[in-house]
Amino acid sequence: MLRIAVQSKGRLFEDTMALLSEADIKVSSSKRTLLVQSTNFPVEVLYLRDDDIPQSVASGVADLGIVGENEFKERNEDAEIVDRLGFSKCRLSLAIPKESKYEGVEWFNGKKIATSYPMILRKFLDKNNVKADIHVITGSVEISPGIGLADGIFDIVSSGSTLVSNNLKEVEVVMKSEALLIRNKQMDEDKMKTLQELLFRFDAVRSAQDKKYVMMNAPKSNLREIVEVLPGIKSPTIIPLADDEWCSIHTVLDEKCFWEIIGKLKELGAQGILVTPIEKMIL
Incomplete structure (x- = not known):
């Protein structure tokens, strides 16, 4: 086990x-x-x-x-x-007080930086020939400049709202996580x-994430143009209908380009477009 x-x-x-x-x-x-x-x-x-x-x-x-x-x-x-x-994507970044003028990583020379990630920070500073004092802290690193504990911080950033609320600005992205x-x-x-x-x-x-299963009826006269529009996993499934002039098309679309493609399909005569979420997808 x-x-x-x-x-x-x-x-x-x-x-x-x-x-x-x-x-x-x-x-x-x-x-x-x-x-x-x-x-x-x-x-x-x-x-x-x-x-x-x-x-x-x-x-x-x-x-x-x-x-x-x-x-x-x-x-x-x-x-x-x-x-x-x-x-759980985020980044590890250096941040300083909002009002400070920043022109490059050399700003941190002689400064004190508060962080919970001293090893990653030290490697970055050494790589850039920056001599700074690293102050290891656990908990709310972002409050350190505000209470005079440090000149800047090195911490996790997701949306950046925590930095803004503590009057800080992100100046260097050291790594993505x-x-x-x-x-x-x-x-x-x-x-x-x-x-x-x-x-x-x-x-x-x-x-299956961000994918939609799409089914539609389409005129056979525009079938080639419709197939060219669809970026399916391999190629769309085409099923004949009782009406010889129409067929049913099934495919998978990425949500990022979904609305743009749906608009093109409607212009080419697609009707009865049915969209369903995908729970799992075995490739």
Whole structure:
């Protein structure tokens, strides 16, 4: 049985539990239980603090872990990245008081920077030949300049609203981060087989994201033009109708280009366009 370590709270916890649910892996998200076994898949979930996950996987306490790339890089543990999961995206950035004039990274020379990610920050500063004092802090890093604890901060940024509310501005993006699936390097063959099944399910869930299944009736006289408009997975399915001059077309569309394509289809005579969400998609 695979043991997978996940964050016990926060946005990454919510996104992870949603992924497991969509992959039909049933586990309890009770905050009172540290270790929970799935009722329908050979996996058990170990709830941990995010900064403990890389070490737990590297040491073999857990076989797998879902952790932010920022924490994985900061902890620098000997575990292997299996997959990038595409959610919980953010960035690690340097920020300074809004009123400060900023002309480049050399602004930080001689300054004090508050952060929870000293290793990543030190590598960045050394790479740019910047000599700054790193002040390690946990909790609300963004308040540090306002109370005189630091001149700037290095912290996670998602929407940027927290920076704005603390009168700060983002000046340097040091790295981008997303949720990673990591594994212990010593997993045995049976566990690797279970991991492949887990990855198969995750891929099916992600393939369906932002996709719509579209069905429509269309005149055969415009069939070639309609097919050229449709960017299907391979090619659309075309089904004859009782009316010899019409056919039914089924395809999959990406939501990002959905409305633009629907407009073109209507211009080419498509009617009765039916759109449904896709839960899973096996490629």
